[in-house]
Amino acid sequence: MGADDKVLGYDEVSLHNTSKDCWVIINAKAYDVTNFLDDHPGGGDVLLEAAGKDASEEFENAGHGSAARLMLDEYFVGEIDPSTKPSPKPAATAHLLSKEPKDDNAKSSGLLVKLLQFLLILGLAAGIHFFTKSSSKFEL
Structure with a gap:
């Protein structure tokens, strides 16, 4: 310079x-x-x-x-x-720390994720139940 x-x-x-x-x-x-x-x-x-x-x-x-x-x-x-250089303002990142979704799209995404998790768990439970019932038929 x-x-x-x-x-x-x-x-x-x-x-x-x-x-x-x-x-x-x-x-x-x-x-x-x-x-x-x-x-x-x-x-x-x-x-x-x-x-x-x-x-x-x-x-x-x-x-x-x-x-x-x-x-x-x-x-x-x-x-x-x-x-x-200004440091990031705490308010700008506060929503990242919050457990609540920031907007309606985030809320619906959160509900969708929970629904998918529930269906996955339900499917796994049904699969385990089916597997244990069907494998007992083949025991000698």
């Missing part, structure tokens, strides 16, 4: 989250992509969804090639200080 390079925090980048001021983080670097919104092949909405956030995973998953990576240089704002 040269003397001109800025070091930014995640909180600073998060302030740039509109169509008039759109920054994204990709691989620990901040980019001002405001002027690229209209030209982005996937549409400006894709960038706006990632505005003010770390979009590294989305960028990599989209399969951007070397041309896209070279274009990033044009929009470079600064390096990201990794120590400023």
Whole structure:
């Protein structure tokens, strides 16, 4: 990094989250992509969804090639200080610890799993019963 390079925090980048001021983080670097919104092949909405956030995973998953990576240089704002990365909020993961399903789909999935478990146990019991009855016929 040269003397001109800025070091930014995640909180600073998060302030740039509109169509008039759109920054994204990709691989620990901040980019001002405001002027690229209209030209982005996937549409400006894709960038706006990632505005003010770390979009590294989305960028990599989209399969951007070397041309896209070279274009990033044009929009470079600064390096990201990794120590400023926000930790996951407890509320975001609280539903994972809860025994109650989060939504109606999860409730119906839970009921389906319980029903399938019951049917499996019932089938095993019937199979054991059938096997023990039928094997006793063959005893001498």
